[in-house]
Amino acid sequence: MAMATPASSARDEIDRRFMAAAIRLSRRHLGLTGTNPSVGTLIVREESGGPIIVGSGVTAVGGRPHAEPQALYEAGERARGATAYVTLEPCAHHGRTPPCAEALVTAGVARVVGATSDPDPRVSGKGYAILRKAGIEVVEGVLAEGAADLMAGYLMRSSRKRPEVTVKLAVSRDGRIGIPGVGQVVITGEISRRQVHLMRAEADAILIGIGTALADDPELTCRLPGLEAHSPVRIVLDAHTRLPLDAKMVRHAREVPVWIAAAAGCDRNRRAALEGAGVQFLATEAANGGFALPELLEDLAARGISTLIAEGGAETVRRFLDEDLVDRVALFVGPGEIGPQGLLSPIRPDRMREGFRLTREARYGEDSYSEWVRKA
Template identity: 70%
Template sequence: MPGASVPETDRRFMAAAIRLSRRHLGLTGTNPSVGCLIVRDDGAGPFIVGRAVTAIGGRPHAETQALEEAGEAARGATAYVTLEPCAHHGRTPPCAEALIACGVARVVGAASDPDPRVSGKGYAMLRTMGVEVVEKVLAEEAADLLGGYLTRSMKKRPEVTLKLALSADGKIGVKGQGQVPITGEVARGQVHLMRAEADAILVGIGTALADDPALTCRLPGLEARSPLRIVLDRHLRLPAGSQLARSARDVPLLVTAAGDADRARRAVLADAGVHLLGVEAFDGHIALPELLEDLAARGISTLMVEGGAFTAGEFLGEGLVDRLCLFIGSREIGAAGIASPVDPGHIPSGFRKRCEARFGNDLYLEYVRA
């Protein structure tokens, strides 16, 4: 396995860099949230002299910030970077060049960058200038947090996370009753954290009408990290008095609209501050692959789908789900409940279990596409 023979010190500091990179998930625009640590050892053991994560908005990159914090202490040190350092000139010089200029002796990298301007070139530049390079240390763990950037780079669409809350008997709600409590407060808090780390969150119009959700992050201190909210609504049925529309000027709201959507409805929602996105339809339904391409073109790398059974089924049926997150409560809903399109006993082929956890009394299962 990559990194299996890597010294424990390298694995330990890379794990710390990966944890640091999570700090700005959902805040770095089209750039990935990368973590970087500058570590030196003067004989008494390694210690951190510089640390940084990609800045909000995507610039500056983590490496240049960490090097600036380290100053002269970077000379002869080791840099731990969760993604291969960039090698191309843009608005600023490449990070590989900055590492060389600051005299870093060694670079330990995790995930590889699929961007053709970078892939392999950053490491090659470092090696040419005599910098020792160790690749793929905890690469899988780093790539997991960089999934949005990697998916958007390779597939030209956002990474899609489908989140479902299931009762103990595999139901996601009761028809006609709006939101039905399924999981406890701890699990709901975790969902809000997931929202804070996503670029956008999406529901279908059925869920928007039945539940009247806000789709914001309501964890204390993280309210400002609410993602862009998206509603699949080709006929523009979303009421102007809904929580989503009423808060559109505070938290951006994007509503899809077919070409034949009513002009008066367009005007009402636009007056409320709602942004409208034209979509194509196929067999009477929104063409999801094309929608995801449009969202990627807008800079969206991570999309969290919280829709109901129909929307979840559509994304699964199109093969567009990359990560499946199931929160399973302890109570049963019964025969009147709406069956989930997926449950632990019926996971779509091509997925593997990534982790299992407990949030309060609720079970959490996460699967990723292999």
């Protein structure tokens, strides 16, 4: 095996540094780019003082324009001979605008450093092929795992035709998530709750069962200052349309969308009243005494939902786990105990389901956090 030269090692380090910056940039519009992924692009030029960023772009809200043309526009003529760092393979298919791969060729960049490949058959391998055919040096797979982690929803929807599902739970020190009949129980502190709001801001949709909706009357919005407009679509599994008209979600359904998954034979008057309040309905099928979750996820993907947070309750989370539909688990563990009257969590850090690997741990005040991802 050939040893890396000092020059190539230095360039590899520069590539990793700027790709890490592009990945951080791509996070800016998570959950806001419709059916397109949030991609980051940096145009970097070698000047007398070393490499500098002369252009940057992130997929626009709504999905257009893409990151590459924005970065190239900012760079202008300084893009010629520069290196483009892109977190996803540049698109290769024609729409209303030329493919991003062709835009990079026209701009005269000398190198393109990519993170992860695009599984979309219109793009997969074709974007890089356009670049190489034009004589542009292409380096693939730089920090691919980090880039893929942020756009896991898009990659999942493209390859498996369903959203990435994250189960989020707040668990007490003794493994409980609440008390039956009591309603919402405060388990974690303010810092953890702010982290949950950030998760919501970066997700396309959030889902709960009707039991949780009735017991807690949650809003399920993002309430971080400046990020209120980033709230996800709110979905309730409600076979018999029991969600009250005066529920917080329903009262604000025209500002932040609410979708109800209901049975075909649900009460027509109840449905009409909820629709009159701005609630939308999802056509769903029944299976094994509950909802046909795989089919529901396919329908959500068809509506452009790439990332879905399942927040509760215990039975809803258990159904997703039992049907092998969970891709990521986010567990917040508070310092207090609820006691034997509490409802046991279907998962907790010391009793994780098989097939998941621990990828992240953190402390938020007195709370601990752990994140688990499905093994490849």
